[in-house]
Amino acid sequence: MPARTGAQYLEGLRSRPRELWYEGKRVEDPTEHPAFRNITRSVAALYDLQHHPELRDEMTYPSPTTGQPVGLSFLIPRTVEDLVRTRRMMKRWADYSGGFMGRSPDYLNRALVGYASAADYCAELDPRFGENIRRYYEFVRENDLCLTHTLINPQANRSVGPARQADPYLACRVVQEDAQGIVLRGARMLATLPTADEILVFPSTLLKSGEEDAPYAFAVAVPCDAPGLRFQCRESFDYGRSAFDHPLGSRFEEMDAVVLFDDVRVPWDRVFLLRDVDRCNRAFAATGAVAFMAHQVVTKNVAKTEFLLGVASLIVDTIAIEGYQHVHEKIAEIIIVLEAMRAFLVASEVEAQPNRWGVLQPAWPPLDAARNLYVRAYPRLVEILQQLGASGFMAIPTEKDLQGPMGPTIRRYYQAARAEATERIKLFRLAWDIAVSAFGSRQVLYERFFFGDPVRMAGAMFQSYDRRPYMERVREFLERAEQQSPALPEETPAVSRE
Ligand SMILES: Cc1cc2nc3c(=O)[nH]c(=O)nc-3n(C[C@H](O)[C@H](O)[C@H](O)COP(=O)(O)OP(=O)(O)OC[C@H]3O[C@@H](n4cnc5c(N)ncnc54)[C@H](O)[C@@H]3O)c2cc1C
Structure with missing residues (x-):
């Protein structure tokens, strides 16, 4: 499926119900629920812009694998013109909400561009991981999926790392590794836009190097409807009012959720980094x-x-x-x-x-x-x-x-x-x-x-x-000033304070 329409995004949400928990109840259909309906329509409107007859060329480019139009925010840039083109496309999406949608899909599409173009960074750890991230990027691009991400461990005790929390299973960690893949258990602090299609469970830069944090070090991708994955949402800031009353909240309330992993199984082809704390800490910058x-x-x-x-x-x-x-x-x-x-x-x-x-x-x-x-x-x-x-x-x-x-x-x-x-x-x-x-x-x-x-x-x-270089320049300046100025007297007379 090349660049999607809004209707296709909404249909995707309906056909793959995830565990979205809101005010004590599971949300049956986020495209109709009052707390989520409006943001799903706004994301859909962004996808529709890709099909606007006057904007199609600005918003898409031919897929390198199929030649079909795919979203321009997936473009791996080779020239400054590529960067400028992509920026124009992203600006078009940002202008739609006045910049009030932090999680328009281009945000994480660009992250994926970085990771996939640096697939060797993952391959250096395990050749399979390099191939996995490359394929995953293509999969997301060709299906025009919407991503969310979660990086931060729960805010329980920030004076120690995840392994030293009162409960070492509080922060999401690997609890099992077998021939099929890995199993995750625990929580991650936040994911904005839980009405995405997939979630990147990626590393932040905060793990202490050392063996004890290794189970918390990984980069994987999981479909939002994966068994055992739950999103506990906060109270909605969309008051259910008209666009007149609540011009932004009634359209762009993206929602934030704590993400709970109840023994979520991740197959090997969705694993990009694993158990290498230092490599995980450096990943966002190095890629x-x-x-x-x-x-x-x-x-x-x-x-x-x-x-x-x-x-x-x-x-x-x-x-x-x-x-x-x-x-x-x-x-x-x-x-x-x-x-x-x-x-x-x-x-x-x-x-x-x-x-x-x-x-x-x-x-x-x-x-x-x-x-x-x-x-x-x-x-x-x-x-x-x-x-x-x-x-x-x-x-x-x-x-x-x-x-x-x-x-x-x-x-x-x-x-x-x-x-x-x-x-x-x-x-x-x-x-x-x-x-x-x-x-x-x-x-x-x-x-x-x-x-x-x-x-x-x-x-x-x-x-x-x-x-x-700037410190050096100032040192050199001071030296030069000393050479140019008349020699100081041998002894400076003491200044009397009386
Ligand atoms: C609205 C919103 C949406 C978000 N959406 C997402 C999302 O989609 N995905 C995602 O992964 N994350 C998301 N985040 C989380 C975001 O990445 C974190 O808020 C950020 O990294 C800071 O971490 P924290 O909130 O856990 O703060 P903490 O680390 O708990 O910090 C709390 C306070 O303690 C201080 N502190 C704690 N540790 C240290 C330290 N080691 N050195 C110095 N000071 C310290 C901080 O300076 C701060 O003042 C979102 C956050 C917000 C507010």
Whole structure:
């Protein structure tokens, strides 16, 4: 099956029911359940864009195996033009939600591009693993599957690794290995979008090297309907309201779930790394997967910041606060973040280099800078919206209020300098969904953490960024300054403090 339609994605969810647990009950059909229905439709809409007559060429490329059109986010880049093309396609998807879908399928398609193009990294451990990841990438590409992933062990005791938890079977681990494959038992902390088709159970970078963490070190892929696999979902932030009342939450609530492995069997052809702690810790960086993912993420950040700039500017215009200097400064702050994200993205493409595996990898330093910056910038952008909107975020009657007996009164008193009441309320409800609602708060948490702990991300940058040339340059400068300046007197007279 080449590039899928939305209907095919929805049919896939219906025909392969997974164990999705929500408010104490198993969800029968996520495409109809109130907590999941809307996000499944939004993912379906992304797939449909691949079939839009004017966009097909932009969104797909001919499969190297069948010649049929497949999603462009599966493209293994060889040229800068490939990277630019892929970025344009990813931007199209990100714009659909204003950047509010973190798990549009391109995010993990790019991870898979990294892993598959560096299949030898897996093959160095076991030749079968290299072949497995290559085939798996082709399988996902040719069937246009939607992936989720889970990397982090449960947050029980962060002062010790998974092997030293009170219960060594708390974190997901290998409990059996036989001729057919491996068996997994335990939990992983989170998977966003449990309505994906498959889940990558991949390593994070946090295991201690040493034998004791070896059972927790693996990279495997499992269909979401695998026997024994359960998703325990959090409360939905889609309040079941109209798009007028809840413009983002009613469409883009992706859901997050703790993932439980109740002796889940993984056949050997779905195993890509196993029991090598060091290799697992290094995997995302060494394969280039993190750079390909970050290229998608920064594309999404550009879309999201553009959207926020549009919302903030409309607020300024609607209530006529464009004359105040601090308002200019706040809007300028958003523009600065936007232009920085764009510049990082372009720099990552222009400075892309063939990596160890012969694939053109976007340059990591600008992408790393972008992801470290956005963690700090996004909460500030949301704060700016709050500062501009002020009590306007509390003056947001619902669609039903407007349709009820208070409608005419509301239309009179909620008018703005440059908008009718209904138009103003619509805009402020959108801004509220970014800056105040549970959906909006979760977005802030998401941007702070989804790519890892910001503290350790900054630590990794400190460790990996080559600062030696700059230190050397300053040493050389100091030496040169010493040679050029007149000799200091032998003894500097003591300065009296009296
Ligand atoms: C909305 C959302 C969606 C997510 N979606 C996914 C997903 O789809 N798939 C997935 O795999 N993950 C997902 N994550 C998880 C994400 O990867 C983690 O949040 C991130 O890696 C941080 O880990 P943690 O949340 O366990 O925080 P913890 O590691 O528990 O950290 C808690 C606090 O302790 C501090 N701390 C803990 N250990 C150390 C240490 N060794 N050194 C210094 N400080 C430390 C941290 O700085 C932090 O302040 C998601 C997270 C969020 C919030």
